[in-house]
Structure formats: C-alpha cells, structure tokens
Amino acid sequence: MLQNAVSDLRPPLTVPNSLDQDVPDIDYINEYLAENEHKELLKFLTCGSVDDGKSTLIGRLLYDTNKVYEDHLSALLRDSSRLGRTDSEPDFALLADGLKAEQEQGITIDVAYRYFTTRARKYIIADCPGHSQYTKNMATGASNCELAVILIDAQNGVLDQTRRHSLIVSLLGIRQLIVAVNKMDLVHYDAAIYERIQAEYLAFAKGLNFTSVSFVPVAAKFGENIVEPSVNMPWYEGATIVDLLEAAPVAVARDLGHFCMTVQRVHRPGTDFRGYSGTVTKGLIHPGDPIVVLPAGIETHVERIVTMDGDLDVAHAPQSVTLTISDQLGVNRGDTFVSPQYKPQIGNELFTNIVWMNNKPLVPNKSYLFKLGAKQLSGKVSTIVHRLNVNTQVLEPCDELAVNEIGLVHIDLQQPVVYEDYETDKTMGSLIVIDRITNETVGAGMINHNLSSGASNR
Structure with missing residues (x-):
C-alpha cells in the first residue's frame, strides 16, 4: 500500500539534541530567560470531535520544538508500552493527557494547558475535550484564547461536534482559525479528500465571524506539516502549523485613554x-x-x-x-x-448568549447568582429568546436550555451592573451563572447588548 511505501520516508524518533547537552551555566540561563521575557505571547486552543488527534498534535508540537524533558520522554516511551500503544511511534497524546482516566481511555476529559516557545514567540495551548458532554470544558478553555486550531479527522470529515466547537469559538470572540485536516496518512495522503473537507467546512463557516481561516493537511502522529513540511504531500505548498502560529497577529491592548x-x-x-x-x-x-x-x-x-x-x-x-x-x-x-471620559454601559437587564453547563436545564424565572468580574448579585433569566442549533445555525424557539446547549436569554438582575458588549471587551462582557443552592457554576455567558430602557449609556 501507498501508506507502507511512504513510511520509510519518515525520520526515526530520536532524543532532541537539546536533551543531550550538558547543563548550561548560569549565564546561559539568564540569557535564555531575558530573551524569552520579551517575546510575544499567543494563547490558542485545539478542539474538534473526539479522537481527531488534538492531544497528539500538541504532543508532537512539544516534541518537535525540543520542549520535552528527558524524564518526560522516558515516561512517554514507558507509558506507551504500558498502554499497548507502541507502533512505529510512541503515543504523543500522552504528553498532553495528564489524567490517568484520559490516558487509559485515550480521550481528553479536562482542559490541559501546555507551554512551549519558538524563536519568535511564547505559547500557551489549551487542549480541549472532544466529547459533546465536555462542551462546557471546551468553552472554559476557549475563553482567554486568541486563536483556535480545529482538528478534523480526514477519514470522517466535518462532524456535528466540529460544528459545535466552531460555533462556540466564534461566540467567544476568537476570529483567527487554523483548520488542521489530520490523519492524512490513513487516507493515503489524498489531496481530493483534503479539498472536499476544506470546501465543506468553508460552506458551514461562512456564517461565522472568522476574519482568517487557514487549512493545513497534517499527519500529527508522524509530525507531518506540524513543524516541518511533509515529504508525503508535495501537492500542498502552504505553511506548516508552526509557521501559521508564528505569523498570527497578536491582539495588543492600545486603549490608553480609557482607564x-x-x-x-x-x-x-x-x-x-x-x-x-x-x-x-x-x-x-x-x-x-x-x-x-x-x-x-x-x-x-x-x-x-x-x-x-x-x-x-x-x-x-x-x-x-x-x-x-x-x-x-x-x-x-x-x-x-x-476615567471620566470612559462611558461603559450600566443596567440591570441584559441580552446574553449562554452556554449551559448543568444537567438540570435552564428554565425561566428561576433565581440564580450572576458573577460579572468581582461583582456577584442575584437575578433570574426572565426569557429564553431562542436556542441556537449548532448544526444548522438556525435559531429555534424553546422553553428551556439543556446541558451543552447555547441560547440567547434575557437576564433580569436585582441591581445595576457595569458592563460592555462581549465583542468590545471580553473582561467586562462575560459572566457566569451560579446555582444558589449547590454553589456550582451552571452556565457561562457573553453579553450581547443592553435591553433595559432604563439602563444608562453614560
């Protein structure tokens, strides 16, 4: 098969050179710290459907950028053998999946954060779970990111969970997107399959507010088009994942006049x-x-x-x-x-996009606690305006929101709050919903706009 024929072209797994070097002296350490202190920081997340290879891509990123310590590499080889996943390559997903349950089940459950650097930038990666029941974890991971890497399994194409994650990413204000079509080795590096998935995703995403969407065909297990270009996909002449991450614009706050x-x-x-x-x-x-x-x-x-x-x-x-x-x-x-010249909005009635996170559905007129920054106050959802169908993007009428569903609601607070539209200011435009009895966080919200006629646009 073509897959076997091209496998010899892949470089063998080796310990990165940086791990073979002697312990650097204190001057080198100080120079390294000073160099990295002033690098730009890009926070991004990986997400997609279950078993699309998100953790494997992160593990390969860490390994191919020489950011895996020698003891971690030894543990990777040992755990891959223990879990029966030693093939031609170790299971790089184990570098990102930290929970024992994740390693044994081969899935991501919680949001895992990893850090690495290149010559150009520092990075914080949020590896988000793919199962639909962990959508709330994914929304948490995406809340502070500036870019998203959506993975799609080349064997399966665009799935419901791919659409769900893309929609949440858009709602959370992330405008830069990299779509990694993974496992190209399992479809014999077929360019036609990659192009079909690209066209299908673009047709879905045209209604979302992304300003930049880049596509990369990858085989994360073997590091193809992650850091180095793939020799097995000569038909792809675009950038690698790392190239796109290094070139992505980083938002810098420049509003110096509004304290x-x-x-x-x-x-x-x-x-x-x-x-x-x-x-x-x-x-x-x-x-x-x-x-x-x-x-x-x-x-x-x-x-x-x-x-x-x-x-x-x-x-x-x-x-x-x-x-x-x-x-x-x-x-x-x-x-x-x-500052006197800054006029944020003030009001007690809000339109808010809610990602519901609790097994008990959100129902109108039930009393909840709402936390906006450091401000916590009582209130209720007076109306569910609509539910957003993540597959069709159709706005549907409903009486309640079930777990992992997304909807636009009208919130009625007992006291006025200071806020901004989420699109304008993520810090002042976000809130969480807390159950008054269990004190559990049951929802995450992005303020859409002011509803109350009595609210002040000072």
Whole structure:
C-alpha cells in the first residue's frame, strides 16, 4: 500500500539534541530567560470531535520544538508500552493527557494547558475535550484564547461536534482559525479528500465571524506539516502549523485613554489607610487623576498607587495595584473605577448568549447568582429568546436550555451592573451563572447588548 511505501520516508524518533547537552551555566540561563521575557505571547486552543488527534498534535508540537524533558520522554516511551500503544511511534497524546482516566481511555476529559516557545514567540495551548458532554470544558478553555486550531479527522470529515466547537469559538470572540485536516496518512495522503473537507467546512463557516481561516493537511502522529513540511504531500505548498502560529497577529491592548479597574478587595488594616485593590484592565492612571466610581457615578481623585514594591507614578494594564482616593466613599468589592471620559454601559437587564453547563436545564424565572468580574448579585433569566442549533445555525424557539446547549436569554438582575458588549471587551462582557443552592457554576455567558430602557449609556 501507498501508506507502507511512504513510511520509510519518515525520520526515526530520536532524543532532541537539546536533551543531550550538558547543563548550561548560569549565564546561559539568564540569557535564555531575558530573551524569552520579551517575546510575544499567543494563547490558542485545539478542539474538534473526539479522537481527531488534538492531544497528539500538541504532543508532537512539544516534541518537535525540543520542549520535552528527558524524564518526560522516558515516561512517554514507558507509558506507551504500558498502554499497548507502541507502533512505529510512541503515543504523543500522552504528553498532553495528564489524567490517568484520559490516558487509559485515550480521550481528553479536562482542559490541559501546555507551554512551549519558538524563536519568535511564547505559547500557551489549551487542549480541549472532544466529547459533546465536555462542551462546557471546551468553552472554559476557549475563553482567554486568541486563536483556535480545529482538528478534523480526514477519514470522517466535518462532524456535528466540529460544528459545535466552531460555533462556540466564534461566540467567544476568537476570529483567527487554523483548520488542521489530520490523519492524512490513513487516507493515503489524498489531496481530493483534503479539498472536499476544506470546501465543506468553508460552506458551514461562512456564517461565522472568522476574519482568517487557514487549512493545513497534517499527519500529527508522524509530525507531518506540524513543524516541518511533509515529504508525503508535495501537492500542498502552504505553511506548516508552526509557521501559521508564528505569523498570527497578536491582539495588543492600545486603549490608553480609557482607564478601568474593578475593585476586587477593600483593604483597611488601620484607621489611617483604606485602599482598593484590583487589576487594571485598560488604560493608564496617575496619582492626582480624576476617576468615577461606578455604578454610583461619584467622581473623586486618585491619591496613591500602592504596591508591595512601593508607590508608583503610573499604573497600566494588566498591573495589579491598590489605589487610595481623596474622598471617604462607600466603595465596595465589585464597584468599578473608570476615567471620566470612559462611558461603559450600566443596567440591570441584559441580552446574553449562554452556554449551559448543568444537567438540570435552564428554565425561566428561576433565581440564580450572576458573577460579572468581582461583582456577584442575584437575578433570574426572565426569557429564553431562542436556542441556537449548532448544526444548522438556525435559531429555534424553546422553553428551556439543556446541558451543552447555547441560547440567547434575557437576564433580569436585582441591581445595576457595569458592563460592555462581549465583542468590545471580553473582561467586562462575560459572566457566569451560579446555582444558589449547590454553589456550582451552571452556565457561562457573553453579553450581547443592553435591553433595559432604563439602563444608562453614560
């Protein structure tokens, strides 16, 4: 068979050269740390249907970029033998699947985070599970990523779970996509199959809000088109996975004029000090600058910017600092400091896209806790506007949302909150839904737009 004929072209598995080197001296370590400190960071996720090869692709990425320690490589070979998966190559998925249950079942259950670097960038990878019952885990992994790698098994083509993950990725504001058509070795590196899958996926994804969609045919098990081009697919002249990751634009916050910080903790160690701690999410702030406390709308001034290393002359995103202010105000956890020129939305009625995560369905008018940043308050879903069919992208009327379903709901909160549209600001536009009795997170939401006529667009 062609598969056997081309197998001799693959390089044998070897221990990376970097693992054979002597332990570097302290100067080399300091130079390495300094070099990597200033590299750009790209956070991306891998997702797709079950057994499409997500963990294998990550394992191969780590191995082919020389980011597998010698003891990890020894454990990989040992575990591959123990689990009976030694073929011509070890099972690279074991480098990403950390739970014992995952290794024994050969699937990903929880979101696994891995880290590696290239000469150009640093990367954080979220390896998300493929089973439909773990869709909530996938949504968690995608929430902070800037790019998604969707894997499709060349033998199966585009499946329902592929569409589900693509839709969630789009809803979560990820606009860059790499579609890796994996296991090309099992379809004899047939270009026609790759092109058919590419056309089918593009037909589905045209209604989603992706700004960039790149396709790569890969055989992750053998590292083909992962880091190095494949010799078995000469008909593909495009970039490898790593080439695309290194070229992907990285979003950098440039909104320096609109300061924003949500109070996460109020410090009062004595009668002579009251400070408000939080993370600056956008903009700059200096001592003496005016700020507005929301949702109350009271203006005051910053007196000091306090840190463990002493006071600062300026704070910027994403620093965590403690601010003192010039007036004695009733500022509480969850309140928001903003610059006077910044006008976020304030209201207690929201349209929100919800990914439901609980086996008990979401039903209207049941009381829940809603957490927006550091602010937690009571409320209810007054109306389920529609459910989104992930296969057809049709909006369907419904009375409840079952586990892993996605829908647009109207939330009625007992108090006004400060927020933004999720598309504008992921930090201020996201929320979680908490069951009041079990304290379990039962849903994740992306605010769509303001509904209440009484909300302020200050």
